[in-house]
Amino acid sequence: MxxxxxxxxxxxxxxxxxxxxxxxxVARHAKAGQFVIFRLDEQGERVPVSVAGYxxxxxxxxxxxxxxxxxxxMLHTVEQxxxxxxxxxxLGKATEMEGLNKVCVVGGGVGCAIxxxxxxxxHERGIExxxxxxxxxxxxxxxxxxxxxxxxxxxxxxxxxxxxxxGFTTVFLKKEIEDNIHDGKPQFDRVxxxxxxxxxxxxADVTRPYGIRTxxxxxxxxxxxxxxxxxxxxxxxxxxxxxxxDGPDFDAHQVDFDSLIKRAxxxxxxxxxxxxxxxxxxxxxxxx
Numbered sequence: 548m549x550x551x552x553x554x555x556x557x558x559x560x561x562x563x564x565x566x567x568x569x570x571x572x573v574a575r576h577a578k579a580g581q582f583v584i585f586r587l588d589e590q591g592e593r594v595p596v597s598v599a600g601y602x603x604x605x606x607x608x609x610x611x612x613x614x615x616x617x618x619x620x621m622l623h624t625v626e627q628x629x630x631x632x633x634x635x636x637x638l639g640k641a642t643e644m645e646g647l648n649k650v651c652v653v654g655g656g657v658g659c660a661i662x663x664x665x666x667x668x669x670h671e672r673g674i675e676x677x678x679x680x681x682x683x684x685x686x687x688x689x690x691x692x693x694x695x696x697x698x699x700x701x702x703x704x705x706x707x708x709x710x711x712x713x714g715f716t717t718v719f720l721k722k723e724i725e726d727n728i729h730d731g732k733p734q735f736d737r738v739x740x741x742x743x744x745x746x747x748x749x750x751a752d753v754t755r756p757y758g759i760r761t762x763x764x765x766x767x768x769x770x771x772x773x774x775x776x777x778x779x780x781x782x783x784x785x786x787x788x789x790x791x792x793d794g795p796d797f798d799a800h801q802v803d804f805d806s807l808i809k810r811a812x813x814x815x816x817x818x819x820x821x822x823x824x825x826x827x828x829x830x831x832x833x834x835x
Contacts, residue, residue: 549585549634552607554627557689563613563657564623565599570634571606579664580642580764580796583608584772586633587621594618595769595791597661598637608634611660611689638772639795642762644668647736649675651723652698653716653750655742656682661764662741663690663697670697677735678702679719681742685710716742717749724757733757739764740799744808751799761799765790767810782806 553567573583582597594616600609614620625631642665650669654662659680666676678698682688683706695701702719703711712719720738727734738761740750747763754761767790769779774792781788782803788794 548630548632551625551627551629551631553609554625557611557660559686561623562687563611563660563689565609565611566622566625567607567609568631568634569606570608570636573608573634573636574601574603574606577601577608577637578641579668581637581639582766582772582795583610583634583636583638584769585610585622585631585635587618587625588632591632592618593633593770593772594622595638595766595772597764597766597795598664599660600664600667608636611657613657635772638791640793642668642739642764642796644672644674647674649677649727649735650737650739651677651679651720651735653679653720653738653740653742654681655716655740655746656687657689658740658742658746658764659690659694662739663693665739665741666694667697670699675699677723679704679716679723680711681705681716681719681746682710683707716740716746717753720750721753724754724759733759735759737762744804744811747799748804748808751802751804755800762796763799763802764795765797765802765807766795767807781810 550569551566552569555565557563557565577598582595584593584595596610596612599611612619614623652662652666666678670676676698677700678694679702681704688710704714724733738754738759740747741764751761767779770776772791774789779790783797784801
């Protein structure tokens with residue numbers, strides 16, 4: 548059993564919640580870019596979430612979870628001091644940072660929570676970080692102060708203009724690339740983008756003409772997290788890869804986004820039905 552030692556909501560909409568979980572073995576080995584799989588109880592589903600932080604001395608791991616499906620909504624009802632059944636990890640490969648000097652990190656919505664520890668470690672390594680955080684509106688904006696602290700330049704934007712700049716991340720990424728071209732060469736060593744699949748697809752279209760290596764973090768349907776079930780398969784460079792062991796980071800210019808987006812929608816109806824399930828014992832919805 549794993550104790551929740553800290554819980555707090557990160558935005559006004561209370562759609563994204565931070566959990567600090569007591570998991571010494573995971574904390575000892577976790578790195579930016581990796582993920583864990585949790586279960587609320589022995590009957591619960593296995594849900595992958597990115598590592599958003601860790602404290603090796605305290606033996607804790609931080610995750611930031613958006614209430615989207617049945618289990619993540621139920622997780623939001625777990626209180627500080629409660630326990631969850633499983634917290635397995637770290638899984639996946641850490642984000643590569645060697646040899647980088649100047650990067651642009653782009654986060655979309657809850658993707659900012661995943662991108663934050665990556666930007667933080669890069670900043671600590673002395674890499675110059677420009678961070679672009681995009682949200683639909685002001686009420687779901689997260690990590691304002693945290694992102695400012697780890698960015699040499701921070702651009703926050705919303706679709707409706709209620710916070711920061713008005714517009715999409717693609718527009719601001721293109722502007723930053725154009726503003727950082729010297730002698731005809733883009734100065735960003737790498738672009739790292741994390742967010743909705745469709746956002747990452749369009750960001751890859753922005754960077755492709757400039758030849759900037761672009762890395763994205765994928766979260767396809769996943770079960771075991773060890774490469775055995777094959778559920779998280781993605782097509783990269785014409786080959787089948789498993790996000791859990793080969794990723795979650797992949798070259799955006801090699802990812803088959805059409806198949807990725809299509810597979811992500813396979814179980815939409817089932818997920819909606821699960822969220823509406825009525826518990827016959829309590830008479831309430833299982834989603835909290």
